[in-house]
Amino acid sequence: MKLIKLSAISAAILASTAALAAEPVIVVDSADAVVYEAEPVAVAYQAEPAYAYNADAGIVRNTTGAVVGGTKTFFQTAVNPAAVSAEVGTLGYGANVAWAMNDKTELQAGWAGGDVADLFGGDFDADDVNYDVDADFSNPYLGVQYRPVANWFTMGAGIIVPDNDIDVKANAEGPNFRIDNVDYNASETGTLSGTLEHRNKLAPYGTIGFRPNIGNNWGVFGEIGAAYMGKTDATVRSSNSGQQVTATSVNGTTTVDADVVAKAAEQELEDKDWLEWFPIVKLGATYRF
Known part of the structure; x- marks a missing residue:
């Protein structure tokens, strides 16, 4: 019985690691109930818009430094x-x-x-x-x-x-x-x-x-x-x-x-x-x- 219990716990740990952000995994035997909750590792990032309108200055502010560097290429800047x-x-x-x-x-x-x-x-x-x-x-x-x-x-x-x-x-x-x-x-x-x-x-x-x-x-x-x-x-x-x-x-x-x-x-x-x-x-x- 102890061998079966240890095997079940090990399998649950492996399943939890593989699932990452999946629903909590519960392993139950005759004596104990153990709950494993996966920690999410993927983080979503909100991309900053390349251009933001500046109402006071009346021009478009380039927030990425598009002409001289940054995330936009010179070609992308030229056609926009x-x-x-x-x-x-x-x-x-x-x-x-x-x-x-x-x-x-x-x-x-x-x-x-x-x-x-x-x-x-x-x-x-x-x-x-x-x-x-x-x-x-x-x-x-x-x-x-x-x-x-x-x-x-x-x-x-x-x-x-x-x-x-x-x-x-x-x-x-x-x-x-x-x-x-x-x-x-x-x-x-x-x-x-x-x-x-x-x-x-x-x-x-x-x-x-x-x-x-x-x-x-x-x-x-x-x-x-x-x-x-x-x-x-x-x-x-x-x-x-x-x-x-x-x-x-x-x-x-x-x-x-x-x-x-x-x-x-x-x-x-x-x-x-x-x-x-x-x-x-x-x-x-x-x-x-």
């Missing part, structure tokens, strides 16, 4: 952005995508472009000559938005890759084009038209702005700043190339080739350095995931 925005401003009409680096910093990639000449008046003056402007902009950019005090105030910086076509046409002042204090007969000169191109292939920019929330997902923003586009290369042509043009100055009256007038206008445009520091003004709306 923090926000998308639509914008309109002096750089054009466009949109950007943002990824949260932490609760104060976002990385942005975007594009702005189109015909935006009318946004800044559609014309400008280079000394005494007024020019009409027709622009076709393309401005992809990569930048960082930083919230120094983790609220709606932002500071931005980055790089633009400008590919902007700017066409200009000179408007005569009365019967003449006045260029560098010389009056050239407008009818003899014909139409003066050309193009402008900024020299910088990469244009650094800086902005300050505001990005308040208007709900859990939606927000608005505004920014002002400037991009350094560099000096301007100009090309100007006369529609009456080769024709003689009457030129009047304080030294008297003479005649010059219409191409000389075009060259003088071209030089004046380059000296003007039109929008060497290109103003940035933009407004937009943001949707945060």
Whole structure:
């Protein structure tokens, strides 16, 4: 009987160990009742969400350090952005995508472009000559938005890759084009038209702005700043190339080739350095995931 009792107790211990979290096992013999209760060893962990919305700062906080490490890969972060925005401003009409680096910093990639000449008046003056402007902009950019005090105030910086076509046409002042204090007969000169191109292939920019929330997902923003586009290369042509043009100055009256007038206008445009520091003004709306 003792052998049977010991065997039964041993079997119960083995069964209890194998079952782990099973129901309590009771072994009974004629003399005693022994209860063995298995201890659970499996512990369930609640995964912390990768992103938590910060209603005060208005951005998505990356709780796992997804861009530089942690449990999420760079690819997973790239295909799960923090926000998308639509914008309109002096750089054009466009949109950007943002990824949260932490609760104060976002990385942005975007594009702005189109015909935006009318946004800044559609014309400008280079000394005494007024020019009409027709622009076709393309401005992809990569930048960082930083919230120094983790609220709606932002500071931005980055790089633009400008590919902007700017066409200009000179408007005569009365019967003449006045260029560098010389009056050239407008009818003899014909139409003066050309193009402008900024020299910088990469244009650094800086902005300050505001990005308040208007709900859990939606927000608005505004920014002002400037991009350094560099000096301007100009090309100007006369529609009456080769024709003689009457030129009047304080030294008297003479005649010059219409191409000389075009060259003088071209030089004046380059000296003007039109929008060497290109103003940035933009407004937009943001949707945060």
